[in-house]
Amino acid sequence: MTNKIELSVLDPSPIIKGGSAELSLDNTLDLAQKAEKWGYNRYWLAEHHNWVGMASSASPIVIGRVASVTERMRIGSGAMLLSHYSPLSVAEQFGTLEVFFPGRIDLGLGRAPGTDQFTANVLRQRTAGEPDFDERLQELIAYLYGSGTTMRNGSHSFHAIPGEKTNVPIWLLGSGLYSAELAGMLGLPFSFAGHFAPGNMMEAINLYRERFRPSSFLEKPYVLLAVQVVAADDERKAQRLATSMYQKFLLLTRGQPSPILPPVDDMDQHWSEQERRSVEEQLFTSIIGDPAGVKQQLHELIKKTGADEIMAHTEIFNHEARLRSYEILAQAAKS
Known part of the structure; x- marks a missing residue:
């Protein structure tokens, strides 16, 4: 039995019956301050949209607010739903958070829509030929860890300012095998959603460890x-x-x-x-x-x-x- 287990908080800013989004966000700030006092390691905000029971839709804004009322805990997204956003905008948002709160920001990424399909379509405004999750992830890594990206014909380059070379820690979150395998292959830390989909838990964790390759992000799973x-x-x-x-x-x-x-x-x-x-x-x-x-x-x-x-x-x-x-x-x- 270990002497101490690392603990963190996943908070969707839940809205109670008879309550309000405003009350829920106030409660988030209160919980974050107390969680830090009790020794929690990190505090992540879940992203959901068009959901009557959760107030954390604009998670980067809430992350900044939570970081502003705490001092030590790492604050991050659990998860930022990359399929809804351009990698450049995510890099800029989290790069800005890293500038304000250096060494305290986590960028957890998820593939799930975090809502119903109709709302997802409104959020994404999809067009033909959009990049898939893997391509978006590679582009995001280029913004945060490299020198941006360039159009295939070399005619224009793109940079996340702020964000470039901030090396904000990237996590992959998932409830199945896809993200587990991808996180292992890229050498990224992996978070499994056992709070709502534990059926694949052991298979996903084992697959992640089996596929893990040491990287510049992480030496071991x-x-x-x-x-x-x-x-x-x-x-x-x-x-x-x-x-x-x-x-x-x-x-x-x-x-x-x-x-x-x-x-x-x-x-x-x-x-x-x-x-x-x-x-x-x-x-x-x-x-x-x-x-x-x-x-x-x-x-x-x-x-x-x-x-x-x-x-x-x-x-x-x-x-x-x-x-x-x-x-x-x-x-x-x-x-």
Whole structure:
């Protein structure tokens, strides 16, 4: 058993029923400051669009604001959805963040749309012959780590100013095998989305390590594993708080995304047996319990996966209870 486990926060700035985006963003700033005090390593903002339960759509702006109220933690994207943006604009945004907060910015990249297909089309404004994710990634690396890019005929060059040669750390995030293999081949750190799609977890982590090639980015593989965490001072309370998470995923299976709902006493009154199994399949890596239970589950997860770092995703209806959950997890990681 290790003496200390590296912990981080994944925050989509969840909106609760009866709340607002403004309240959620205020809560994000409060959580970030307290997470830093409790020893968390990094704080990433998730990107979602047209989603009534999440306020983190403009994640680079939120990243800058969070960085401005903290001092030590690395602040980053979990993930910046590269398919929606030009690599040049992403390089400029994160290059600017790096200038303001040197040595504290992470650029996590994802391939998922982070929304429904209709909203994705509005965001992307696609045209024929657009580059795929791999090409966008290589272009982005050229802006941040090299001297920009040049048109194929050499007639014009492009530079990220600021951004060029800032070497902002790039991570690949994913819930399947594609990003795991690509991260390994490029020698990049990899974050697996175990908080909503744990089915491929071990296969993806093992594939990443098998395909890993040392690079100028990273000498050896580094796995950051995102998981759902709900901790409370007693087991019964933790299980009740977790029903807000269950309701969220239940409604998603029904195609009804919603704000975070208050906890309930009995989920069996809300889901069918088939729905229960479906939700549990999405959440089987979740860590739920009192301090002793959370500590045991955390160490068991590290032993099973060999993850280098755990990123906690916690959506609890009551803000104070959410803060307490992160505090309990931090205490469990230090013992």
